Amino acid sequence: MAVDWIGYSYAGLVTAGGIMGYLKAGSVMSLVAGLLFGLLAAVGAYLASQQPKNVWVSLGTSGALAAVMGVRFINTLKFMPAGLMTIASVLMLVKIIVGMTKKRPNKAL
Incomplete structure (x- = not known):
């Protein structure tokens, strides 16, 4: 089992973005969305x-x-933050889709 470090890093970026939105602009919505989507990620x-x-x-x-x-x-x-999060999210989508299309070797019984 390989740990999904890229996924965890993405979750940290999303969470940090929500916290920064709250600290810089006082946006409670950014904080809630960042924490929720960070947790989901x-x-x-x-x-x-x-x-x-x-x-x-x-x-x-x-x-x-x-x-x-x-x-x-x-x-x-x-x-x-919109451009950065768009790029990060699209890169994450590409990573997931490429991972889904990879053929995994079958284990012998």
Whole structure:
């Protein structure tokens, strides 16, 4: 079982972004969303670490963040935080999809 360090790092980035949004702008919504999505990303990384094919929580979390932050980036054209989170979420989606399409060797019985 390989630990999904990239997934855990992504969860930390999402959580840190929510905390920074709260500290810099006083946005309670950023704090709540950052903590919620950070927790979901961490749970997804844990599940993927336990069973590599169990990527659905990670896929949903990064997909939702890519969509929401992508729209926000298009509307504001501000790299921080929307552009950074869009790029990170799209990269996470690519990582998950590539991992899903990899053929894993069958274990002999």
